[in-house]
Amino acid sequence: MSHPAGVVEHTADTSSYDRTGDVRMTSSHIVGLVARREILTRLTDKGFIVSSIFIIVLIMGSVVFQVLIQSGASSVSVGITDGPQDFSTAIEEQADVLGLDAEVTEYDDESAAREAVQSEEIDAAVVDGNSVLVNESLDDALGAAISGAINGLTLAQRLTDEGVNPDILQPVSLEVMSLQPAADAADEKGLVAFVSILLLYTLLIFFGQFIAQGVVEEKASRVIEVLLAAVKPWQLLAGKIIGLGVLAFAQLLIICAAGLGGAIAFDVITVPGAAIATVVQVLGWFVLGFTLIAALFAVCGALVSRQEDPQTVLLPMTLILVAALVLAITAGQNPNGTLAKVTSFVPALSTMVMPVRVATGSVAWWEIVLTVVLMLATIVAVVRIGGRIYSGALLGKGGRVKIRDALAAERVS
Amino acid sequence: MLEFDGLRKSYGTNLVLDDVSFTVAPGQMYGFCGANGAGKTTTMRIALGLARADAGEVRWKQQPVDLEVRRRIGYMPEERGLYPKMPVVEQLEYFGRLHGMNTAAARKSASLLLEGMGLGERSKDALEKLSLGNQQRVQLAAALVSNPDVLILDEPFSGLDPTGVDALAANLAERRSRGVPVLFSSHQLDLVERLCDAVGILAGGKIVASGTVGQLREREANRQLRVVIPGSDGRWARELGYVRVDSDRDGEVLLQLDDPGRDQDVLSAAMASGPVSHFGWRQPTLVEIFRETVAA
Numbered sequence: 001m002s003h004p005a006g007v008v009e010h011t012a013d014t015s016s017y018d019r020t021g022d023v024r025m026t027s028s029h030i031v032g033l034v035a036r037r038e039i040l041t042r043l044t045d046k047g048f049i050v051s052s053i054f055i056i057v058l059i060m061g062s063v064v065f066q067v068l069i070q071s072g073a074s075s076v077s078v079g080i081t082d083g084p085q086d087f088s089t090a091i092e093e094q095a096d097v098l099g100l101d102a103e104v105t106e107y108d109d110e111s112a113a114r115e116a117v118q119s120e121e122i123d124a125a126v127v128d129g130n131s132v133l134v135n136e137s138l139d140d141a142l143g144a145a146i147s148g149a150i151n152g153l154t155l156a157q158r159l160t161d162e163g164v165n166p167d168i169l170q171p172v173s174l175e176v177m178s179l180q181p182a183a184d185a186a187d188e189k190g191l192v193a194f195v196s197i198l199l200l201y202t203l204l205i206f207f208g209q210f211i212a213q214g215v216v217e218e219k220a221s222r223v224i225e226v227l228l229a230a231v232k233p234w235q236l237l238a239g240k241i242i243g244l245g246v247l248a249f250a251q252l253l254i255i256c257a258a259g260l261g262g263a264i265a266f267d268v269i270t271v272p273g274a275a276i277a278t279v280v281q282v283l284g285w286f287v288l289g290f291t292l293i294a295a296l297f298a299v300c301g302a303l304v305s306r307q308e309d310p311q312t313v314l315l316p317m318t319l320i321l322v323a324a325l326v327l328a329i330t331a332g333q334n335p336n337g338t339l340a341k342v343t344s345f346v347p348a349l350s351t352m353v354m355p356v357r358v359a360t361g362s363v364a365w366w367e368i369v370l371t372v373v374l375m376l377a378t379i380v381a382v383v384r385i386g387g388r389i390y391s392g393a394l395l396g397k398g399g400r401v402k403i404r405d406a407l408a409a410e411r412v413s
Numbered sequence: 414m415l416e417f418d419g420l421r422k423s424y425g426t427n428l429v430l431d432d433v434s435f436t437v438a439p440g441q442m443y444g445f446c447g448a449n450g451a452g453k454t455t456t457m458r459i460a461l462g463l464a465r466a467d468a469g470e471v472r473w474k475q476q477p478v479d480l481e482v483r484r485r486i487g488y489m490p491e492e493r494g495l496y497p498k499m500p501v502v503e504q505l506e507y508f509g510r511l512h513g514m515n516t517a518a519a520r521k522s523a524s525l526l527l528e529g530m531g532l533g534e535r536s537k538d539a540l541e542k543l544s545l546g547n548q549q550r551v552q553l554a555a556a557l558v559s560n561p562d563v564l565i566l567d568e569p570f571s572g573l574d575p576t577g578v579d580a581l582a583a584n585l586a587e588r589r590s591r592g593v594p595v596l597f598s599s600h601q602l603d604l605v606e607r608l609c610d611a612v613g614i615l616a617g618g619k620i621v622a623s624g625t626v627g628q629l630r631e632r633e634a635n636r637q638l639r640v641v642i643p644g645s646d647g648r649w650a651r652e653l654g655y656v657r658v659d660s661d662r663d664g665e666v667l668l669q670l671d672d673p674g675r676d677q678d679v680l681s682a683a684m685a686s687g688p689v690s691h692f693g694w695r696q697p698t699l700v701e702i703f704r705e706t707v708a709a
Binding site for chain 2 (some may be wrong): 033222228230232
């Protein structure tokens, strides 16, 4: 080629800007900048905040629901007017045997007791020694408790009358010897694992959508051209995943802390140590799983052209998550089955299946290591290949981008 | 020096760039002209690493342009793009930092630019709330915020009103005076002619002409002599054996000489036929040069 002759030559080959304050642009600095922007953008986005609160409330609500179901010991209230000494104690004792929590109130006369029943202050009132007043019908268990109490007291009275020491009626206390001492803890671990998996699934879907949406937005608004002129695609990808990951993890921590605290406070969980260990374990799986799923969502988002049609491209991702959830539930019922074992090694599925297996079944240490290694390897592969697809697809202008074309359009650096 | 050296690029069987080479010197404003699809945008995107050249390279200060260098380039893509929902000043700050500035410097530069563009009041507004013209200003600010060493702007003037054009031109002139090489593409050849130190014309993937506007004019083959004799017809010119008359209207005659050295003979002949009010070599506009070179 020939350079044009006589172009205006300037002596200075450097511009006169002050560069002393410039930052060394390491990859971690750039990734940090991208992550920071993601976090700040989401925290000022009303849509994100509202949906986050919604998710937290939803999950808290389901925990409270669990609490109500689990705290099955129903309570009853009984009124009495007269009757033998110790009558109220006897009713309480009998009710307790039957799994009822009875509260006994004494009333001055029958009409006061009747009023209390009518106003539904109490479930039933015992008058005249052996008549029971109820609004509609007497609860079977409560009825049994009351008649048990009356019979017991009457029997004791008769024995005393006959000169027999009623203490012979003291029941023999049974000594319970559990053949599976840890069954209780395992059940609770299973419950915690299941709730955690549900939580994981919800958060992955939720944040996956946000990641994909963010990617589509950058592509649709063409800001990607300006970004990729200064930043490597994998740095952008990593920054997005980390930024949203921090938000997701924070949300997960809030939910876990509140959920676990609530569950322990309401006695849904009686072995907090095991439950906390399970939650910590789930958090660990979450970090791995989130990274992988988020990267996959980001790459899928990059294949979309317009804001309108991400759902079609995201559908496979959503299906993978649903499959993982179903497999995790199945694994909960049969943690040592072949299906559970195999799927607990498959990256993406393992995020949800493995924690359930660990909580409910017996898992060898090498199995966990293998799963983690497979997961890490997949993450590296997805971020690498994903970075190429990402840049190729993001810079493409047309409609849906095919993965092959995106890979072929790899850029210089 | 910003050097484009032997760039070649094809998409499938379609050859887009065919050995494109040119140089932009520091402090030089280089206008990049060409019809739609001539390859201007592809050339610029290759410089920014957004497309890969099949052959050739782009160098800055004798070094191939890599990501490190690219951070020192201010770029305005043809398809404008910023974050629609992000406050204007925050985006500028973000781009400044992505290009290596520290937080304080990026913040300062962003507010200064916005104030300079009369957008100081709107700096906290989301970009999408601004008018299109103002969004265009912000886009330019995004290219300028890091005080780049090199500016590459794809159609920066399109969509601007005359005030906007003047403001942008002044802004670019200021950067040029600091020794920044400015490469921009434009369809508005009158603008290029007015603003640029040098021009490159791209046609069919090749640089068909490159140099200062003056150099291009000199190279122009069919130079015309313009002679005005009010009230006369052009017969006096047609009777001369050594000229070709291109046009003859209201006493104004445009003619070409077989031998440019005989221009004084033409003047004598003209004066003999009437009072000459204008005589001179006509300066072809860039538009004409463009038509000429692209058609050739």
